[in-house]
Amino acid sequence: LAKTTQPISMDSYEGQEVNITCSHNNIATNDYITWYQQFPSQGPRFIIQGYKTKVTNEVASLFIPADRKSSTLSLPRVSLSDTAVYYCLVGTSSGSARQLTFGSGTQLTVLP
Amino acid sequence: EADIYQTPRYLVIGTGKKITLECSQTMGHDKMYWYQQDPGMELHLIHYSYGVNSTEKGDLSSESTVSRIRTEHFPLTLESARPSHTSQYLCASSHGQGAQYGYTFGSGTRLTVV
Numbered sequence: 001l002a003k004t005t006q007p008i009s010m011d012s013y014e015g016q017e018v019n020i021t022c023s024h025n026n027i028a029t030n031d032y033i034t035w036y037q038q039f040p041s042q043g044p045r046f047i048i049q050g051y052k053t054k055v056t057n058e059v060a061s062l063f064i065p066a067d068r069k070s071s072t073l074s075l076p077r078v079s080l081s082d083t084a085v086y087y088c089l090v091g092t093s094s095g096s097a098r099q100l101t102f103g104s105g106t107q108l109t110v111l112p
Numbered sequence: 113e114a115d116i117y118q119t120p121r122y123l124v125i126g127t128g129k130k131i132t133l134e135c136s137q138t139m140g141h142d143k144m145y146w147y148q149q150d151p152g153m154e155l156h157l158i159h160y161s162y163g164v165n166s167t168e169k170g171d172l173s174s175e176s177t178v179s180r181i182r183t184e185h186f187p188l189t190l191e192s193a194r195p196s197h198t199s200q201y202l203c204a205s206s207h208g209q210g211a212q213y214g215y216t217f218g219s220g221t222r223l224t225v226v
Contacts, residue, residue: 032211043202043217091211102155
C-alpha cells in the first residue's frame with residue numbers, strides 16, 4: 001500500500017495561491033492520485049484526480065512529477081470558503097476499498 | 113439531481129438501543145461504503161459493498177452490521193448502542209471498484225450515545 005504524507009496544517013491569505021504537497025514514495029505503477037476536500041460536519045468531496053503530469057479542472061490543478069513520488073494540489077486565489085481539510089489518496093485501479101486510506105489530511109486555514 | 117442521502121443528520125440515543133442509519137443514492141452506483149470519523153481524526157472504512165447481497169468488513173473493527181438488498185440502499189445497524197459508538201458515520205458510493213473512480217459522500221450522521 002502506498003502510504004501518503006502531507007503537512008498537518010497550512011495557513012494562507014485570501015487571494016493567494018496555495019500549494020499542498022503530498023509524498024507517496026512507494027507509489028505503484030497502477031496507482032492513481034486523488035484529492036478530496038472536507039468541510040466540518042460534511043463528507044469529503046472529490047476535487048481532482050491524476051496519474052501523471054498535470055491535470056486542471058475548474059477548481060484546482062494537480063501537478064505530478066515524472067517519478068510520481070509526490071503530487072501537489074494547487075488552489076488558485078483561495079477564499080475564506082476554501083478553509084477545509086484536504087486529503088491525498090493513492091490507490092490502484094480495480095483495487096479493494098481497503099487500499100484507499102484517507103490519512104490525517106492537511107488543515108488549510110484561509111485568513112482574511 | 114443524482115446524489116447520496118443520509119438520515120438522520122443527527123441522532124442522540126440511549127445506551128442499549130437498536131439504531132439503523134440510512135444511506136441511499138440515486139446514481140445507480142454498484143459500490144457503496146461506510147466510514148467512521150471522530151472529530152478532527154481520520155476516516156476509517158468499516159463496511160463496503162460491491163453490489164447487491166455483497167458486503168465486506170473494512171479495516172476498522174466495528175460492532176455494526178450492514179445489508180445490501182437493493183442497489184440504491186445501504187443501511188448500517190447497531191444492535192445495542194454504546195457510548196463508544198459515538199462518532200460521525202459517513203456513507204459513500206462509487207461507479208466502479210478502484211482508485212480511478214471518485215467517491216461521492218453523503219453529509220454524514222453524527223451519532224451520540226448517552
